[in-house]
Amino acid sequence: MNKPLALIVDDEPDIRELLEITLNRMAIQTCSAENVAGAKALLRQKPFDLCLTDMKLPDGNGLELVDFIQTLPDSIPVAVITAHGNMESAILAMKKGAFDFVSKPVDLSALRLLVNNALKLSEAGSVKARQPRDSLLGESVIMQEIRAKIDKLARSQAPVYISGESGSGKELVARLIHQRSSRSDHAFVAINCGAIPHELMESEFFGHKKGSFTGAVSDKKGFFQAAEGGTLFLDEVADLPLPLQVKLLRAIQEKKIRPVGEQQEIPVDIRLLSATHKNLGDMVKDGSFRQDLYYRINVIDLHVPPLRERPGDIPVLVDHILVKLTDADSQHRPVLSASALAALQRYHFPGNVRELENILERALALYDGSSIEIDDLNLPADSRKVAKSQDFDPSLGSLAEHLEKIERKAVTQALEDNNWDKTAAAEQLGLSLRSLCYRLKQLDMDY
Numbered sequence: 001m002n003k004p005l006a007l008i009v010d011d012e013p014d015i016r017e018l019l020e021i022t023l024n025r026m027a028i029q030t031c032s033a034e035n036v037a038g039a040k041a042l043l044r045q046k047p048f049d050l051c052l053t054d055m056k057l058p059d060g061n062g063l064e065l066v067d068f069i070q071t072l073p074d075s076i077p078v079a080v081i082t083a084h085g086n087m088e089s090a091i092l093a094m095k096k097g098a099f100d101f102v103s104k105p106v107d108l109s110a111l112r113l114l115v116n117n118a119l120k121l122s123e124a125g126s127v128k129a130r131q132p133r134d135s136l137l138g139e140s141v142i143m144q145e146i147r148a149k150i151d152k153l154a155r156s157q158a159p160v161y162i163s164g165e166s167g168s169g170k171e172l173v174a175r176l177i178h179q180r181s182s183r184s185d186h187a188f189v190a191i192n193c194g195a196i197p198h199e200l201m202e203s204e205f206f207g208h209k210k211g212s213f214t215g216a217v218s219d220k221k222g223f224f225q226a227a228e229g230g231t232l233f234l235d236e237v238a239d240l241p242l243p244l245q246v247k248l249l250r251a252i253q254e255k256k257i258r259p260v261g262e263q264q265e266i267p268v269d270i271r272l273l274s275a276t277h278k279n280l281g282d283m284v285k286d287g288s289f290r291q292d293l294y295y296r297i298n299v300i301d302l303h304v305p306p307l308r309e310r311p312g313d314i315p316v317l318v319d320h321i322l323v324k325l326t327d328a329d330s331q332h333r334p335v336l337s338a339s340a341l342a343a344l345q346r347y348h349f350p351g352n353v354r355e356l357e358n359i360l361e362r363a364l365a366l367y368d369g370s371s372i373e374i375d376d377l378n379l380p381a382d383s384r385k386v387a388k389s390q391d392f393d394p395s396l397g398s399l400a401e402h403l404e405k406i407e408r409k410a411v412t413q414a415l416e417d418n419n420w421d422k423t424a425a426a427e428q429l430g431l432s433l434r435s436l437c438y439r440l441k442q443l444d445m446d447y
């Protein structure tokens with residue numbers, strides 16, 4: 001098998017040499033450049049598997065190379081070498097598509113981990129070819145965009161902050177990023193930060209040594225060590241108490257943890273994903289969430305929109321859930337009447353996909369065995385009224401056309417009610433301003 005080929009870009013000969021020796025010992029061939037121009041020329045000539053670049057170069061900076069590599073037909077993993085403590089440039093590089101960073105002075109064991117992760121990424125198409133075990137369903141434009149973003153993010157080590165309402169699919173998104181990444185052979189550890197008693201948090205996160213406190217009867221590994229080599233998903237990250245936020249920030253920044261009662265720090269290799277249904281930005285403003293931690297975990301932001309903003313996803317979700325709940329194949333699953341489906345598409349789903357699962361589970365217990373009707377869904381009375389008055393009649397057009405008509409009517413009504421003030425109309429419709437603008441564009445009603 002051919003040895004992988006890495007490009008090293010640094011203007012300091014000593015550092016170039018150190019990196020070359022380290023990589024050569026890992027059976028990786030290397031080429032070096034001392035500036036941006038030289039690096040670009042080599043990148044055009046040779047099929048590299050990886051690039052390691054210093055940030056400060058005589059004729060420019062490493063970010064230019066990160067940008068340049070994204071434009072190549074076969075983009076390769078690129079990691080930046082940053083001055084110690086300069087998290088800003090590391091974060092900026094990851095936002096631009098660098099898959100990770102290492103800080104100076106370069107810790108060789110951290111470098112080896114990084115290089116191994118990078119090379120797993122470039123194993124010919126292995127990431128893309130890997131079959132996902134879970135799938136994020138939905139044919140709406142926004143869901144297609146989210147799936148494409150997941151594929152892209154799976155190739156990076158950057159922390160991702162997933163926002164969205166409860167039950168909208170944030171954990172599923174996190175699992176998919178992990179399953180499609182080079183870390184998928186290691187653990188995906190999902191933690192609900194709101195469910196851990198505050199006094200146990202430090203030991204749960206970082207582990208403890210036997211005898212370090214009453215009740216510590218043996219050494220215990222924490223979540224970080226459980227996720228070693230894999231992904232740590234912090235759900236409800238907004239619920240972390242301030243003292244733990246400080247410790248978490250340190251662990252992420254240094255890539256090291258110190259178990260309770262232990263003198264030595266232990267290096268850890270995890271990818272951090274986090275989520276919450278709360279508004280972390282507001283919490284930073286009111287001082288209940290640390291700005292520096294927010295900045296660090298929110299390198300890449302991925303928003304999962306509520307189900308009511310993508311009613312077009314409901315049919316495929318219904319099919320999937322009914323198959324899952326009844327263990328039937330897709331041809332023998334129970335079916336929904338057209339009016340029941342239309343009612344679901346009108347419903348505002350405060351509990352999102354999780355609520356849809358519950359509604360269907362209940363309906364399966366109630367329906368008469370032929371098809372699931374509106375009454376079997378047990379939706380709140382007001383949403384049923386609307387649905388009945390707007391029943392779907394297939395002779396008048398397709399379901400998509402029918403839904404578009406309803407949507408157009410509701411949007412126009414809200415704009416008229418609010419004197420064409422988009423912000424107020426969005427509020428009335430229970431949408432963010434951004435989603436209203438997006439919908440206006442889709443409906444060709446942009447003004």
Ligand SMILES: Nc1ncnc2c1ncn2[C@@H]1O[C@H](COP(=O)(O)OP(=O)(O)OP(=O)(O)O)[C@@H](O)[C@H]1O
Nearest residue numbers: 135136137165166167168169170171172277353354
């Ligand atoms: N697009 C989707 N395709 C298939 N299943 C989905 C989709 N979105 C959500 N689900 C399912 O809905 C349920 C809730 O999703 P998930 O737990 O990921 O939501 P969440 O946003 O993390 O919720 P919470 O904020 O309460 O933790 C899960 O069973 C998940 O598999």
